[in-house]
Amino acid sequence: MFRPEIKVLDCTIRDGGLCNNHKFSHDFVRRVFQALKNAGVDYMEIGYKSSKDQFSPDKFGPWKFCDDKDIEQVAEDCSLKISVMGDVGRFSPADVKPRSESLVNTYRIACYIKDVDKALKLTEELKAKGYETFINIMAISHALEPELDEALSQIENAKYVDGIYIVDSFGYLYSEQIHYLSEKYISTCKSKKVGIHTHNNLQLAFSNTIEGIIKGVNYLDGTIYGMGRGAGNCTTELLLSFLKNPKFNLRPILDIISSDFIDMMAKYRWGYQIPYMITGSLNKHPRSAIAVMDSKNWKNFTEFYEARIAEEDLV
Amino acid sequence: MFRPEIKVLDCTIRDGGLCNNHKFSHDFVRRVFQALKNAGVDYMEIGYKSSKDQFSPDKFGPWKFCDDKDIEQVAEDCSLKISVMGDVGRFSPADVKPRSESLVNTYRIACYIKDVDKALKLTEELKAKGYETFINIMAISHALEPELDEALSQIENAKYVDGIYIVDSFGYLYSEQIHYLSEKYISTCKSKKVGIHTHNNLQLAFSNTIEGIIKGVNYLDGTIYGMGRGAGNCTTELLLSFLKNPKFNLRPILDIISSDFIDMMAKYRWGYQIPYMITGSLNKHPRSAIAVMDSKNWKNFTEFYEARIAEEDLV
Numbered sequence: 099m100f101r102p103e104i105k106v107l108d109c110t111i112r113d114g115g116l117c118n119n120h121k122f123s124h125d126f127v128r129r130v131f132q133a134l135k136n137a138g139v140d141y142m143e144i145g146y147k148s149s150k151d152q153f154s155p156d157k158f159g160p161w162k163f164c165d166d167k168d169i170e171q172v173a174e175d176c177s178l179k180i181s182v183m184g185d186v187g188r189f190s191p192a193d194v195k196p197r198s199e200s201l202v203n204t205y206r207i208a209c210y211i212k213d214v215d216k217a218l219k220l221t222e223e224l225k226a227k228g229y230e231t232f233i234n235i236m237a238i239s240h241a242l243e244p245e246l247d248e249a250l251s252q253i254e255n256a257k258y259v260d261g262i263y264i265v266d267s268f269g270y271l272y273s274e275q276i277h278y279l280s281e282k283y284i285s286t287c288k289s290k291k292v293g294i295h296t297h298n299n300l301q302l303a304f305s306n307t308i309e310g311i312i313k314g315v316n317y318l319d320g321t322i323y324g325m326g327r328g329a330g331n332c333t334t335e336l337l338l339s340f341l342k343n344p345k346f347n348l349r350p351i352l353d354i355i356s357s358d359f360i361d362m363m364a365k366y367r368w369g370y371q372i373p374y375m376i377t378g379s380l381n382k383h384p385r386s387a388i389a390v391m392d393s394k395n396w397k398n399f400t401e402f403y404e405a406r407i408a409e410e411d412l413v
Numbered sequence: 414m415f416r417p418e419i420k421v422l423d424c425t426i427r428d429g430g431l432c433n434n435h436k437f438s439h440d441f442v443r444r445v446f447q448a449l450k451n452a453g454v455d456y457m458e459i460g461y462k463s464s465k466d467q468f469s470p471d472k473f474g475p476w477k478f479c480d481d482k483d484i485e486q487v488a489e490d491c492s493l494k495i496s497v498m499g500d501v502g503r504f505s506p507a508d509v510k511p512r513s514e515s516l517v518n519t520y521r522i523a524c525y526i527k528d529v530d531k532a533l534k535l536t537e538e539l540k541a542k543g544y545e546t547f548i549n550i551m552a553i554s555h556a557l558e559p560e561l562d563e564a565l566s567q568i569e570n571a572k573y574v575d576g577i578y579i580v581d582s583f584g585y586l587y588s589e590q591i592h593y594l595s596e597k598y599i600s601t602c603k604s605k606k607v608g609i610h611t612h613n614n615l616q617l618a619f620s621n622t623i624e625g626i627i628k629g630v631n632y633l634d635g636t637i638y639g640m641g642r643g644a645g646n647c648t649t650e651l652l653l654s655f656l657k658n659p660k661f662n663l664r665p666i667l668d669i670i671s672s673d674f675i676d677m678m679a680k681y682r683w684g685y686q687i688p689y690m691i692t693g694s695l696n697k698h699p700r701s702a703i704a705v706m707d708s709k710n711w712k713n714f715t716e717f718y719e720a721r722i723a724e725e726d727l728v
Contacts, residue, residue, distance in 0.1 A: 272620070273588065274627070301648070304615065304616045305619075305620030312589070333616070336615055336690065339694040352687060352715045353714070355714060403667060
């Protein structure tokens with residue numbers, strides 16, 4: 099029997115936008131919206147809210163900013179809810195319209211654990227504008243336990259936060275760690291929705307999401323064909339084929355993979371690649387792997403591995 | 414702390430040989446042998462033993478037959494043990510030299526569960542020739558429980574069998590099922606070595622191997638860069654980076670991936686592909702997916718999906 103509380107949030111355009119500076123055409127984003135709607139997905143994360151003082155619209159595509167006028171060209175008010183991510187320090191809630199004037203339903207605030215207080219302040223302001231709010235504590239594999247415990251307690255006590263996400267930014271965790279974190283988040287944040295967002299550096303993004311489900315996590319991030327930064331994410335097609343809720347339909351996702359994502363993957367090369375595997379296995383940020391994948395030296399795997407080990411010697 | 418009982422068996426040449434009719438050059442197999450030896454891997458499965466009456470050496474490369482003269486050209490007697498697989502009904506133990514005259518250490522007999530009696534007879538004859546023996550019951554996701562229970566009891570009572578493998582041929586299983594099977598195999602076959610061989614249709618090959626480890630499975634199959642039939646296997650590089658035994662060294666594997674496996678994967682296209690995902694999620698043999706991947710229609714994913722669903726309607 100399926101668990102009706104489970105919701106799938108597809109963040110292809112948001113996390114996948116990190117592959118191409120968010121330069122997806124309106125036509126393409128509209129087709130992703132339609133595919134997700136027809137597949138029965140619950141949420142579509144359509145990009146980031148970012149300050150145009152900090153990021154130039156000449157350099158970044160529209161989904162780095164998520165202006166309501168752009169969203170209105172691709173989405174509609176229906177059972178597929180629109181989510182937008184905001185990084186702490188990179189956008190101003192003053193630029194966000196009230197919920198009643200926007201197609202956006204949900205804001206997810208991404209922060210490192212040191213910035214949870216800032217994330218709480220942002221969610222308070224966004225809740226006051228009428229939005230559903232989540233806090234995504236990034237890079238949880240680098241968090242110290244007492245800081246995490248304190249952050250989770252603060253979030254549990256903040257009435258304006260609707261939910262919290264376990265985020266394995268570096269793609270380092272495996273099942274036993276996911277079990278531990280899921281139990282900690284769920285038992286501490288008893289009144290909150292709890293979600294999971296994984297990366298596929300060690301080919302564990304889907305399995306870690308399953309382990310979250312087993313432990314009671316109900317909000318599941320996926321991206322179509324795994325498109326996302328570096329090694330990419332848990333794939334939406336695997337999630338939908340695993341979940342038993344009859345409302346899900348795999349076919350619209352298969353169709354858009356066929357028409358668009360096979361070619362995009364060949365171009366942007368997200369997914370399991372040895373440099374991402376190396377940073378994941380060493381619990382490191384993928385930035386060095388992303389850089390080397392863009393270089394002619396990308397196949398010098400042992401050289402890359404030695405360089406990452408050498409960084410550790412410097413500590 | 415690592416578990417010293419854990420052994421890694423790399424079956425790149427054997428399972429990967431299903432991608433190219435076992436046509437690897439002697440030079441390449443020699444370099445794989447050296448890489449595995451230098452990486453500290455415990456076993457190298459070098460191919461199949463097959464009857465030349467049934468399979469033509471014109472059509473298949475040398476690693477379909479594993480003549481001792483071929484093995485002697487690529488391997489040596491050292492800490493890396495040589496394993497050969499034999500399918501029930503496809504080879505004769507009369508063609509196998511005594512252990513004292515061969516570099517082969519181990520025979521693994523592959524069979525469907527209906528043929529366990531035949532596999533037992535073969536292992537008895539191979540044990541009499543001096544070899545370590547395993548039985549790999551294939552396609553376990555299609556086995557009926559009473560048949561599996563009987564087979565495991567028979568194997569436990571057969572003194573000439575050294576070990577048994579859990580084999581997820583269709584890449585269908587996930588963690589909870591791996592836990593169940595691992596506990597069953599280990600508790601029934603108390604005196605035997607227990608191993609696991611996984612396929613990556615649902616991106617769960619590595620995670621399922623980890624779940625086997627957690628439950629006490631000690632013999633772990635991997636292939637370099639996941640090379641194997643269809644979606645391929647648990648990758649040897651992920652296994653070595655996960656296991657804590659200091660004897661393992663990732664670098665020789667990274668080097669040979671760089672020099673050989675990146676290009677081979679582009680040619681043979683094993684790994685996560687939507688047709689393999691579809692057969693895996695439906696618990697079906699991958700043969701229809703392998704056929705469609707070789708055709709011009711390989712991207713007609715929904716058509717392929719509908720055809721697999723329609724097969725079920727016919728039952």
